[in-house]
Amino acid sequence: MRLLQYNSNGDSLTEFFDSDIPKYTILSHRWGAEEVTLKDLIDGTSKSKADYGKIQFCGEQAKQLIAPASVDFFSKEGELLGNKASLERHIYEITGIPVSALRGSLLSDFSIAERMSWAERRETTRKEDQAYSLLGIFDVYMPLIYGEGKEHAFKRLRELINAHSRGK
Structure with a gap:
């Protein structure tokens, strides 16, 4: 498994195997106009992409989002829109996912x-x-x-x- 490790010095792509896989956070997003790809991360050109700021923002969130009690939703500008609990009715209306599933059934x-x-x-x-x-x-x-x-x-x-x- 390849994971993007993000820290104050920047990001790095690290490969982990079987039992060595650390806890990690998955951040979901919508593709942008100039998205950073795996190839960009490997060859070091990721910082030149227009959407690299999203990687930086997500990295900062991930440092906080390991096994979160709450899932937060942000706008593309980085503005907090709300969390899973405060937006559960909207999430249900948009996705059709029952509130009971959102609450952990x-x-x-x-x-x-x-x-x-x-x-x-x-x-x-x-x-x-x-x-x-x-x-x-x-x-x-x-x-x-x-x-x-x-x-x-x-x-x-x-x-x-x-x-x-x-x-x-």
């Missing part, structure tokens, strides 16, 4: 079809990301293959979910 309490529906209204730059965004919700892993298309990504996801549920 077990995901297994929701049917596979219901959990799949949570991505239906999700707007993504890359259509495959609608399927990829559900990987953690179903506790499955599959390689991301950009260019495979939304339908194929969902087909692979359904096959994994079915195999995973048969194994339980």
